[in-house]
Amino acid sequence: MERIGERMSLDAELVALPFYEQPHRELAEALGRFCDTHAELAAAARTGAPEKYGARVLRALGAEGLLAPADLRSLCLTREALAYTEDLLDFAFSIQALAAWPIQRHGTDEQKRRWLPGMARGELAGAFALSEEQAGSDVAALALRAVPDGAQYVLEGHKTWIAGAAGADVFCVVARTGDGPAALGLTALLVPAGTPGLRIEPIDMLAERDIARLEFDGCRVPADAVLGHRGGGFVVAMELLERFRLTVGAAALGFARRAADAALARARERAAYGRRLFDLPTVKASFADVEVRLNAAALLVARAAWEADRGAPLARHSSIAKLYATEAAQQVVDTAVQMFGAAGLVHDSLPERLYRQIRSLRIYEGASEVQRLAIADALGPRGRKGTPAR
Ligand SMILES: Cc1cc2nc3c(=O)[nH]c(=O)nc-3n(C[C@H](O)[C@H](O)[C@H](O)COP(=O)(O)OP(=O)(O)OC[C@H]3O[C@@H](n4cnc5c(N)ncnc54)[C@H](O)[C@@H]3O)c2cc1C
Numbered sequence: 001m002e003r004i005g006e007r008m009s010l011d012a013e014l015v016a017l018p019f020y021e022q023p024h025r026e027l028a029e030a031l032g033r034f035c036d037t038h039a040e041l042a043a044a045a046r047t048g049a050p051e052k053y054g055a056r057v058l059r060a061l062g063a064e065g066l067l068a069p070a071d072l073r074s075l076c077l078t079r080e081a082l083a084y085t086e087d088l089l090d091f092a093f094s095i096q097a098l099a100a101w102p103i104q105r106h107g108t109d110e111q112k113r114r115w116l117p118g119m120a121r122g123e124l125a126g127a128f129a130l131s132e133e134q135a136g137s138d139v140a141a142l143a144l145r146a147v148p149d150g151a152q153y154v155l156e157g158h159k160t161w162i163a164g165a166a167g168a169d170v171f172c173v174v175a176r177t178g179d180g181p182a183a184l185g186l187t188a189l190l191v192p193a194g195t196p197g198l199r200i201e202p203i204d205m206l207a208e209r210d211i212a213r214l215e216f217d218g219c220r221v222p223a224d225a226v227l228g229h230r231g232g233g234f235v236v237a238m239e240l241l242e243r244f245r246l247t248v249g250a251a252a253l254g255f256a257r258r259a260a261d262a263a264l265a266r267a268r269e270r271a272a273y274g275r276r277l278f279d280l281p282t283v284k285a286s287f288a289d290v291e292v293r294l295n296a297a298a299l300l301v302a303r304a305a306w307e308a309d310r311g312a313p314l315a316r317h318s319s320i321a322k323l324y325a326t327e328a329a330q331q332v333v334d335t336a337v338q339m340f341g342a343a344g345l346v347h348d349s350l351p352e353r354l355y356r357q358i359r360s361l362r363i364y365e366g367a368s369e370v371q372r373l374a375i376a377d378a379l380g381p382r383g384r385k386g387t388p389a390r
Contacts, residue, residue, distance in 0.1 A: 042086035051166035062122025076250035083254025095164035099126025106228035127168035146175035155216035165212035179231035186233030249325030256329035259336035297325035
């Protein structure tokens with residue numbers, strides 16, 4: 001595989017495919033340069049407090065113009081490259097993109113002016129707050145209330161598992177305004193961090209990331225905090241997740257490539273039975289399976305992103321790419337740990353870190369089981385799209 005950048009693995013052959021255009025190839029080169037020149041930041045982010053380094057990472061990405069991706073293919077390439085380099089680079093980038101997109105898509109001119117330029121420069125950070133304890137996969141069940149009171153809304157309830165919360169300047173929060181039943185009664189609102197009545201409680205997760213619970217206790221925001229229109233919150237969330245779940249597949253690919261490269265280097269230098277580990281037929285077979293998985297995941301992600309960028313219906317491709325790439329990455333990382341043997345289980349070794357970091361990708365932005373349901377439900381009544389049933 002021909003690589004772009006010294007420290008990063010974007011596959012030059014893949015970026016040369018017709019799914020991508022010249023600006024994507026230039027972006028790939030810029031990402032290569034960014035990852036090569038920010039090795040220190042990546043190392044510091046790994047060892048420091050995640051929320052503190054999140055701000056530094058955002059400023060560095062903003063300074064290089066990398067926080068305003070032009071399209072989904074750019075977003076996916078960026079996530080893959082950053083995830084390959086360091087989990088927390090990808091984490092900071094992806095949460096910022098997740099928070100900026102609904103403002104870009106649904107915001108008023110004033111909302112855009114207030115938040116987007118600062119977010120693109122990495123001087124302001126955003127977070128997206130949808131999940132609650134009793135409303136994860138079942139988004140329509142969410143209960144945080146936003147009660148109209150004169151020219152304000154009063155928020156009462158909680159959100160949980162919110163990524164980037166401690167470092168955020170603004171939260172895009174989906175709350176129940178009760179304009180209709182279940183999914184129809186939800187509204188998206190922009191809530192600045194520091195609003196009285198909003199409390200942030202960090203949660204310690206398997207992989208060190210800035211994740212928190214938000215408590216809303218008489219938290220008041222003005223009526224013009226509504227993003228989009230009242231009752232449109234479910235659509236804001238679903239449109240966002242439909243697009244962004246495919247970028248989770250791209251990040252999974254970055255983690256998996258990193259694991260595969262490390263395992264291959266290890267197997268090639270590790271002496272075993274008078275030869276190298278890599279010379280054993282079953283070890284070779286494992287690496288062949290890894291290579292097939294990486295290629296399949298890369299093509300599914302590229303295809304889904306290309307479909308999105310040309311305006312084609314996206315949901316099915318996005319689910320397929322997310323499901324396959326995250327499940328494949330889990331298997332690839334597991335293979336890497338196996339190849340390292342006991343050394344792969346040492347705390348804070350690369351395989352051990354990747355093993356912890358990859359796990360959540362099969363859960364957030366739609367668990368694998370939910371993706372399977374969505375893919376099966378998209379099959380037409382007469383069989384596969386365009387295929388007559390037998
Ligand atoms: C690292 C991380 C970051 C996150 N960041 C954010 C964030 O920034 N903002 C935010 O709002 N949320 C965030 N989340 C929350 C995430 O979106 C939810 O965890 C996810 O939607 C699943 O919800 P849940 O955890 O409540 O699991 P549940 O909905 O309780 O599901 C548990 C399990 O039940 C099964 N299941 C659920 N539904 C179905 C179904 N329909 N069919 C078959 N099986 C099913 C699946 O196996 C699933 O894993 C994050 C989570 C993690 C782990």
